[in-house]
Amino acid sequence: MAAKDKKTEQHIIDTAMHVFFTEGRLHATTQDIADAAGVNRTLIHYYFKSRDQLFDAVFEKARLESIREAQSVLGAALPFRKKIEQFVDVLLKRLETYPYLEISMTTSMHNGQPFRDEVPEIFMQQFLQEVAQEMNKGTIQRATPVHFIMNLFSLVIYPFIVKPLNQHLFGLNEQEYEKIVKERKTVIMNTLFN
Amino acid sequence: MAAKDKKTEQHIIDTAMHVFFTEGRLHATTQDIADAAGVNRTLIHYYFKSRDQLFDAVFEKARLESIREAQSVLGAALPFRKKIEQFVDVLLKRLETYPYLEISMTTSMHNGQPFRDEVPEIFMQQFLQEVAQEMNKGTIQRATPVHFIMNLFSLVIYPFIVKPLNQHLFGLNEQEYEKIVKERKTVIMNTLFN
Amino acid sequence: MAAKDKKTEQHIIDTAMHVFFTEGRLHATTQDIADAAGVNRTLIHYYFKSRDQLFDAVFEKARLESIREAQSVLGAALPFRKKIEQFVDVLLKRLETYPYLEISMTTSMHNGQPFRDEVPEIFMQQFLQEVAQEMNKGTIQRATPVHFIMNLFSLVIYPFIVKPLNQHLFGLNEQEYEKIVKERKTVIMNTLFN
Amino acid sequence: MAAKDKKTEQHIIDTAMHVFFTEGRLHATTQDIADAAGVNRTLIHYYFKSRDQLFDAVFEKARLESIREAQSVLGAALPFRKKIEQFVDVLLKRLETYPYLEISMTTSMHNGQPFRDEVPEIFMQQFLQEVAQEMNKGTIQRATPVHFIMNLFSLVIYPFIVKPLNQHLFGLNEQEYEKIVKERKTVIMNTLFN
DNA sequence: AATGAATGAGGCTTCATTCAT
DNA sequence: TATGAATGAAGCCTCATTCAT
Numbered sequence: 174m175a176a177k178d179k180k181t182e183q184h185i186i187d188t189a190m191h192v193f194f195t196e197g198r199l200h201a202t203t204q205d206i207a208d209a210a211g212v213n214r215t216l217i218h219y220y221f222k223s224r225d226q227l228f229d230a231v232f233e234k235a236r237l238e239s240i241r242e243a244q245s246v247l248g249a250a251l252p253f254r255k256k257i258e259q260f261v262d263v264l265l266k267r268l269e270t271y272p273y274l275e276i277s278m279t280t281s282m283h284n285g286q287p288f289r290d291e292v293p294e295i296f297m298q299q300f301l302q303e304v305a306q307e308m309n310k311g312t313i314q315r316a317t318p319v320h321f322i323m324n325l326f327s328l329v330i331y332p333f334i335v336k337p338l339n340q341h342l343f344g345l346n347e348q349e350y351e352k353i354v355k356e357r358k359t360v361i362m363n364t365l366f367n
Numbered sequence: 368m369a370a371k372d373k374k375t376e377q378h379i380i381d382t383a384m385h386v387f388f389t390e391g392r393l394h395a396t397t398q399d400i401a402d403a404a405g406v407n408r409t410l411i412h413y414y415f416k417s418r419d420q421l422f423d424a425v426f427e428k429a430r431l432e433s434i435r436e437a438q439s440v441l442g443a444a445l446p447f448r449k450k451i452e453q454f455v456d457v458l459l460k461r462l463e464t465y466p467y468l469e470i471s472m473t474t475s476m477h478n479g480q481p482f483r484d485e486v487p488e489i490f491m492q493q494f495l496q497e498v499a500q501e502m503n504k505g506t507i508q509r510a511t512p513v514h515f516i517m518n519l520f521s522l523v524i525y526p527f528i529v530k531p532l533n534q535h536l537f538g539l540n541e542q543e544y545e546k547i548v549k550e551r552k553t554v555i556m557n558t559l560f561n
Numbered sequence: 562m563a564a565k566d567k568k569t570e571q572h573i574i575d576t577a578m579h580v581f582f583t584e585g586r587l588h589a590t591t592q593d594i595a596d597a598a599g600v601n602r603t604l605i606h607y608y609f610k611s612r613d614q615l616f617d618a619v620f621e622k623a624r625l626e627s628i629r630e631a632q633s634v635l636g637a638a639l640p641f642r643k644k645i646e647q648f649v650d651v652l653l654k655r656l657e658t659y660p661y662l663e664i665s666m667t668t669s670m671h672n673g674q675p676f677r678d679e680v681p682e683i684f685m686q687q688f689l690q691e692v693a694q695e696m697n698k699g700t701i702q703r704a705t706p707v708h709f710i711m712n713l714f715s716l717v718i719y720p721f722i723v724k725p726l727n728q729h730l731f732g733l734n735e736q737e738y739e740k741i742v743k744e745r746k747t748v749i750m751n752t753l754f755n
Numbered sequence: 756m757a758a759k760d761k762k763t764e765q766h767i768i769d770t771a772m773h774v775f776f777t778e779g780r781l782h783a784t785t786q787d788i789a790d791a792a793g794v795n796r797t798l799i800h801y802y803f804k805s806r807d808q809l810f811d812a813v814f815e816k817a818r819l820e821s822i823r824e825a826q827s828v829l830g831a832a833l834p835f836r837k838k839i840e841q842f843v844d845v846l847l848k849r850l851e852t853y854p855y856l857e858i859s860m861t862t863s864m865h866n867g868q869p870f871r872d873e874v875p876e877i878f879m880q881q882f883l884q885e886v887a888q889e890m891n892k893g894t895i896q897r898a899t900p901v902h903f904i905m906n907l908f909s910l911v912i913y914p915f916i917v918k919p920l921n922q923h924l925f926g927l928n929e930q931e932y933e934k935i936v937k938e939r940k941t942v943i944m945n946t947l948f949n
Numbered sequence: 950a951a952t953g954a955a956t957g958a959g960g961c962t963t964c965a966t967t968c969a970t
Numbered sequence: 971t972a973t974g975a976a977t978g979a980a981g982c983c984t985c986a987t988t989c990a991t
Contacts, residue, residue: 181975199474200394202960213977218962220975279529280393280474294538319537319547320554327525332517334528335473342491343513353513360514364558375950396985407952409987414950418986569971587862588782590964601973603966612965667917668781668862685924707925707935708942715913720905722916723861731901732876741901748902752946763954784981795956800983802954 182220185210189231194271199280203227232281235274242267247300253307254366261329261358268333276334313366321365328361376414379404383425388465393474397421426475429468436461441494447501448560455523455552462527470528507560515559522555570608573598577619582659587668591615620669623662630655635688641695642754649717649746656721664722701754709753716749764802767792771813776853781862785809814863817856824849829882835889836948843911843940850915858916895948903947910943 188210192201203224207214221227246260267274304318313321332339332354340350382404386395397418401408415421440454461468498512507515526533526548534544576598580589591612595602609615634648655662692706701709720727720742728738770792774783785806789796803809828842849856886900895903914921914936922932 203962204960215962215964215978216976219977222962224961275529276470276474279532280470297536297538314554314557316554316557317547317550319533319539320550322537323526323533323547324522324554324558326529327521328518331521331525331528334525335469335520338473339513339517343495343516344491345513353511353517356511356514360508360510360518363508363510364518397987398985409953410951412987413952591966592964603974604972606966607972663917664858664862667920668858685926689925702942702945704942704945705935705938707921707927708938710925711914711921711935712910712942712946714917715909716906719909719913719916722913723857723908726861727901727905730879731904732879733901741899741905744899744902748896748898748906751896751898752906785983786981797957797983797985798955801956804983806982 181212181216185212185217185220185227186230186234189227190235190271193231193277194235194274197273197277199273199277228281232278235271235278239267239274244296248296253303254312254362257325257365258358258362261325261361264326264329265354265358268330272333272336275330311367324365325361328364329357332357375406375410379406379411379414379421380424380428383421384429384465387425387471388429388468391467391471393467393471422475426472429465429472433461433468438490442490447497448506448556451519451559452552452556455519455555458520458523459548459552462524466527466530469524505561518559519555522558523551526551569600569604573600573605573608573615574618574622577615578623578659581619581665582623582662585661585665587661587665616669620666623659623666627655627662632684636684641691642700642750645713645753646746646750649713649749652714652717653742653746656718660721660724663718699755712753713749716752717745720745763794763798767794767799767802767809768812768816771809772817772853775813775859776817776856779855779859781855781859810863814860817853817860821849821856826878830878835885836894836944839907839947840940840944843907843943846908846911847936847940850912854915854918857912893949907943907947910946911939914939 185206189201189206192198192206192209198205201209203217204214206227207217217224217227221230242263243260246263247256249256249259251259301318301322304313304321307313308315308318308321336350339345340347345353379400383395383400386392386400386403392399395403397411398408400421401411411418411421415424436457437454440457441450443450443453445453495512495516498507498515501507502509502512502515530544533539534541539547573594577589577594580586580594580597586593589597591605592602594615595605605612605615609618630651631648634651635644637644637647639647689706689710692701692709695701696703696706696709724738727733728735733741767788771783771788774780774788774791780787783791785799786796788809789799799806799809803812824845825842828845829838831838831841833841883900883904886895886903889895890897890900890903918932921927922929927935
């Protein structure tokens with residue numbers, strides 16, 4: 174019902190992304206997704222042959238989007254700190270749309286989901302060099318460069334992953350947690366940079 | 368078969384913890400767990416009534432262990448930095464045994480797993496106050512105190528969660544990743560403290 | 562694609578006959594047949610309304626061809642033995658093209674496939690009389706006439722039906738079985754006639 | 756319901772044999788068989804893991820029974836003609852119980868059902884030698900020995916396979932066909948022996 | 950305490966068929 | 971005449987759970 178302006182196949186993928194990555198229902202059935210998309214369950218098989226192949230299509234799209242976003246920021250000609258700041262923005266924005274994306278991809282990997290040709294290696298190498306330069310300049314903590322990236326991702330993503338757990342742990346309601354999230358960007362930048 | 372020195376019930380729980388948190392097979396069936404424990408599948412229902420209640424027992428045990436460990440360190444009469452250092456040690460050690468523990472607890476929460484009576488509130492309040500004092504002293508970044516704890520957990524746990532993803536991203540083999548992990552503690556302490 | 566010189570409808574029937582009676586895939590789906598014919602699956606429904614009606618059309622064509630062939634030989638003005646010899650030839654030739662034809666028709670009858678108006682009764686009556694006369698002459702075994710025809714069909718058709726089973730039973734490879742088949746005609750004639 | 760005196764697993768196999776080989780419903784679903792056996796459909800999976808493996812079990816049992824029966828007669832110390840006579844009896848009796856047995860096994864072979872280790876080769880070789888001796892004695896038609904066996908099976912089995920087709924072809928009602936079948940043994944013996 | 954047998958619920962998939970163009 | 975999209979029916983299979991011993 175919902176969508177005739179976009180092609181049905183794409184509509185199903187988008188719905189699945191929402192179910193998986195926004196609602197976090199990684200184990201939604203094909204019926205669940207069909208219901209959410211307002212289509213007949215069989216249609217999913219018509220387009221994707223099997224549940225697994227729908228998964229593949231969804232993860233592939235998510236992966237490509239992530240890479241594209243990362244490259245558009247990290248590949249730009251900007252000062253390092255500015256670049257990281259924008260990247261944190263991009264990540265946070267994405268996490269607001271798809272809070273369960275990272276955890277889903279990680280979880281699904283345990284279940285045999287194979288890796289696809291990932292971030293262009295050269296791209297990663299270049300960025301690691303840029304990080305190394307900053308360490309030499311003394312603007313960030315000196316260490317094996319991968320640690321900086323690990324720290325970055327950890328600080329941004331993890332609190333989203335464990336949101337319900339944290340809310341409970343710290344006794345924060347939805348509103349209060351929202352406030353904390355809003356502060357994260359500044360905290361993260363201060364944590365990453367000397 | 369495997370265990371007659373410990374009660375069968377406890378043996379099943381331990382096996383389930385291994386399957387869930389060490390192997391990361393959160394969706395293992397009762398048959399899987401029964402196989403791993405070397406017992407008949409229906410025995411699980413005999414002891415735990417239902418799959419969900421086995422889950423509850425397992426998560427409850429994990430939760431209690433986590434709290435006990437946390438309290439034994441954070442509740443001790445030690446200088447703040449020393450305390451955090453020991454806590455990072457405890458967390459890292461636990462993650463080596465149960466790398467999928469945190470992610471499992473988080474994931475299962477999405478699926479309606481309810482929270483149990485969690486960390487004694489007073490305990491958390493006391494620790495947050497301690498953090499606030501340190502912020503005032505200037506030894507750590509000044510912010511809403513929960514951020515410090517969020518940072519701490521994020522920096523320690525996340526790299527374990529996304530290990531396979533990271534290995535791929537940075538092109539690290541098992542040995543190289545191991546080396547990075549060994550460096551984490553120092554990096555984390557330097558990141559958390561000014 | 563394959564056929565524009567013959568009507569598409571006829572092309573589909575011919576393809577189906579090949580799939581059913583030459584390849585022996587009596588349970589081929591409409592998709593299988595469409596693929597083999599190089600046409601869209603729904604086209605089969607366009608022409609034949611339903612899978613069953615395609616079946617009907619195919620079996621009807623096979624039946625008519627069989628009857629026509631039988632009549633052209635058995636209705637000819639030839640000495641009895643000559644007539645039977647030619648009929649065996651005709652049957653063997655047909656079985657080489659459509660080895661699974663007889664078994665398919667038989668099998669499909671079990672599944673409720675109704676009979677159509679069959680061999681003209683008079684024609685069969687005449688032939689049975691001819692057989693009776695030969696029995697009186699003593700050239701063939703004396704018995705209820707239908708036995709002669711049963712024997713004839715059995716001896717010719719059955720070895721084709723159970724070819725794979727026989728190959729295995731007697732340990733014959735393709736070439737060796739071919740040799741046996743070539744000997745069949747003489748053996749059959751000797752078996753049928755005194 | 757039907758059976759508590761025999762083990763359920765065996766009861767399911769027997770029911771399946773009846774459905775397949777007596778009723779000729781080779782494409783019966785697991786539900787059909789479960790209904791016929793008076794058991795829950797899932798129980799079939801409990802015992803046989805999959806529909807295919809039920810098939811395997813059924814065909815294996817049929818195959819073993821056939822071999823055992825054949826050996827008990829053909830391996831006996833009897834005059835050749837007497838032996839064949841008894842074998843025809845055995846085959847006819849079996850066909851009355853399982854008229855669709857042979858055709859089912861043949862049909863299923865087309866669909867990839869693999870052969871199992873079949874009739875002991877030595878046994879077949881011995882019987883072929885016996886046939887060759889009879890040919891030398893002149894009691895049966897002289898030819899490659901396998902033809903005699905082919906003829907034997909053809910003459911006995913085929914009329915059962917095409918019973919409905921034959922009834923129609925010759926215009927025989929159930930009673931009349933029954934009468935013809937009763938005559939078959941004598942006709943077959945006369946046909947096979949000089 | 951333990952287990953083989955049995956069952957209901959629910960999931961994935963295939964297929965023939967219909968609809969709209 | 972031909973085809974892509976969509977759907978309902980029905981099949982197979984897995985799983986948690988219950989029953990009877």
